[in-house]
Amino acid sequence: MLRLLLPFIVATFALSACTKKNTNEIMIGQYGSMTGAEATFGQATDEGIRLATDEVNAAGGIKGKKIKLVTMDDQGKAEDAASVVTRLIEQEKVLAILGEVASSRSLAAAPIAQNKKIPMISPSSTNPKVTEVGDFIFRTCFIDPFQGTVMAKFAFENLKLKKIAVLRDVKSDYSVGLADFFIQKFKELGGEIVGDASYQSGDVDFKAQLTNLKGSNPEGLFIPGYYTEVGLIARQARELGLKAKLMGGDGWDSPKLSEIGGKDVDGSVFSNHYSNETKDPVAVEFINKFKAKYNKLPDGLSAAGYDAAKVLYKAMAATSDLTAQAIRDQIAKITDHAGVTGRITINEKRNATKSAVVVEVQGASNKFVTTISP
Numbered sequence: 340m341l342r343l344l345l346p347f348i349v350a351t352f353a354l355s356a357c358t359k360k361n362t363n364e365i366m367i368g369q370y371g372s373m374t375g376a377e378a379t380f381g382q383a384t385d386e387g388i389r390l391a392t393d394e395v396n397a398a399g400g401i402k403g404k405k406i407k408l409v410t411m412d413d414q415g416k417a418e419d420a421a422s423v424v425t426r427l428i429e430q431e432k433v434l435a436i437l438g439e440v441a442s443s444r445s446l447a448a449a450p451i452a453q454n455k456k457i458p459m460i461s462p463s464s465t466n467p468k469v470t471e472v473g474d475f476i477f478r479t480c481f482i483d484p485f486q487g488t489v490m491a492k493f494a495f496e497n498l499k500l501k502k503i504a505v506l507r508d509v510k511s512d513y514s515v516g517l518a519d520f521f522i523q524k525f526k527e528l529g530g531e532i533v534g535d536a537s538y539q540s541g542d543v544d545f546k547a548q549l550t551n552l553k554g555s556n557p558e559g560l561f562i563p564g565y566y567t568e569v570g571l572i573a574r575q576a577r578e579l580g581l582k583a584k585l586m587g588g589d590g591w592d593s594p595k596l597s598e599i600g601g602k603d604v605d606g607s608v609f610s611n612h613y614s615n616e617t618k619d620p621v622a623v624e625f626i627n628k629f630k631a632k633y634n635k636l637p638d639g640l641s642a643a644g645y646d647a648a649k650v651l652y653k654a655m656a657a658t659s660d661l662t663a664q665a666i667r668d669q670i671a672k673i674t675d676h677a678g679v680t681g682r683i684t685i686n687e688k689r690n691a692t693k694s695a696v697v698v699e700v701q702g703a704s705n706k707f708v709t710t711i712s713p
Contacts, residue, residue, distance in 0.1 A: 364407040365400070365661060367392075367651070368427035370438040370448065375415030376541070376567050379593040380440040380640055384462055385410060387644030388437055390625075390632055395652045402661060406652070409433060417447035424448040428455045435459070435655070435666055437647055440640060441565075442466035442513040449476045458667040462647035463589065463612065463640055466516045470689040475663075477670050477689040479647045479678070480612060481713075483513070486588055487520025487563075489610045489695045489711045494559055494586060495528040497697075497709070498608075504534035504557035504583065506548060506572065508564045511540060517563035517588050533557050538568065545572050546579065553581045565590040570599025577603040584608070592639040597703045607700045612639040613680040614696050614707035625679045639680070646678040650685075 369388055371381030389408065396405045409431045411423035420439055427433045428451065436452055436459040439445045445464035452459040453473035461469055461478040465486055470476050494500045503525060508514035522532050533555035536548040549572070552560065560576065560583040562569050569591055576585070585607035592611050596604055615626060615636050625645060629637040637645075653676065654669035655661060676683040681693040694712040698705035 363404050365404050365655070366407050366409060366431055366433045368424070368431060368433035368436040368438075369408055369410045370413050370420060370423045370427065370436065371410075371440055372415035372444075373410070373412035377415045377441065377565055379566075379595050381412070381415075383593075383638050383640040384438075384440055384644035386629070386633055387462075387637065387641035387646075388648045390629060390641075391645045391648035391652065393632075394628075401652060401655050404661075413439065413444060415441070415444070417444050420444035420448045421451060424451050424459075428452070428457050433457065434661060434663055435651055437462065437644070437651060439464060441511075442469055442516070443511055445469045446472070446512060449473070452476065456667075457663050458651075458670055460647045460651055460670065462643040464513070465589065466512045467690075468512065468516075474671075474689070475667050477685060479650050479683055479685075479691045480589075480643055480680070481693055481695050482690050483517045483588075484520045485713060486610050486695060487517050488524045489697065490561065490586055490588065491521050491524035491528060491530070493608070493610075493697050493709070493711070494561070494584075495525060495530050498559065498584060500530065500559040500584065502531050502533045502555075502557050503559040503561055504536070504552040504555055505532060505561045506536050506538065506545070506552065506564075507562075508540050508568065509537040511564065513588075513590060514563045514565075518561070521561055521563065538564075538572075540565070540568065542568060543571060545575050549576050549579050549581055553579055557583045559584040559586055562587045563590065566593040566596040566599065570596050570601075570604060573600040573603040573607065589639060591700075592705075594638065594703055597700065604700045605702065608697055608708060609700070610695050610711075611698050611705070612695070613642045614639075614698055614705065616707040619679075621677050622679045642679040646676075646680050646683065649678065650676055650683060 413419040442464040449472040507518040534552040587609040591609040658665040697708040
């Protein structure tokens with residue numbers, strides 16, 4: 340009997356050995372759109388997070404333990420974001436989570452992290468509702484009320500525009516919120532919103548909306564969407580003879596924008612987390628390290644991912660014990676962190692107080708225009 344059972348005993352022992360967690364590793368989760376329509380968001384953020392993780396591990400890790408980054412792909416879908424975060428917590432037993440880029444996906448996953456009392460830091464979800472989910476949810480980027488104000492002031496004061504139309508993605512919490520904040524501030528400044536049209540993520544034909552907006556003779560068109568649709572909107576706007584200045588937010592930040600929009604996006608402006616033209620020593624060092632690792636320049640999402648990871652690891656190093664609660668408490672205490680995207684202070688609402696930049700699209704690159712502080 341023992342001879343018959345022995346293979347099963349050995350197999351069970353081997354399986355247990357394989358699945359046992361390495362006690363010399365700290366499990367950290369990351370989720371994002373590694374594939375799907377907005378894959379450049381997840382991939383760019385992942386590159387920044389991995390660079391930060393490699394640096395920490397090369398320096399000896401945290402409290403003598405190395406970081407093990409567990410990355411899961413949500414394919415750009417809110418329902419998948421919720422399921423992969425559940426898996427990260429329940430199966431991978433992560434101590435903290437980095438993600439997501441898109442506000443809609445962060446909003447889908449945040450309640451799970453909050454319920455399980457696992458700290459989550461979004462590198463670049465700007466909708467205010469994300470951190471309102473609970474006290475375990477943080478972000479290291481600015482929020483839409485600030486970003487909307489930045490672009491409204493830039494349009495009115497720098498570009499001297501007085502009549503602007505808006506074209507928003509009604510399926511995106513990010514797009515709807517940013518449009519609302521832009522409109523509110525632009526009106527406060529004395530500007531006029533001459534049109535407010537909508538589309539849905541995945542649309543490819545915007546000519547009906549653009550034709551209607553053209554009839555209101557706008558001097559500018561604010562498009563708070565993602566690069567996937569913005570490039571197509573720019574092309575179709577120019578085909579229709581709409582000459583308004585095109586403007587947007589950080590959702591434009593992707594090398595794919597110029598691939599999709601071509602010359603029709605040149606001269607457009609958008610708010611972003613940082614610019615590669617920065618002279619800040621912290622950012623210059625990051626750019627050089629990124630180029631050495633990936634043989635290319637980082638974009639704003641890579642920089643934001645790097646900062647989010649560095650803030651998390653700084654908080655972990657400051658804990659007396661590596662528990663989720665202790666990590667959460669230390670994240671909340673981050674003050675004046677010298678990040679690539681600016682100096683980061685986590686405020687009482689678990690949002691980052693920091694500056695934004697405005698950049699102009701010039702082919703495959705973005706030219707720095709100005710920095711606007713809180």
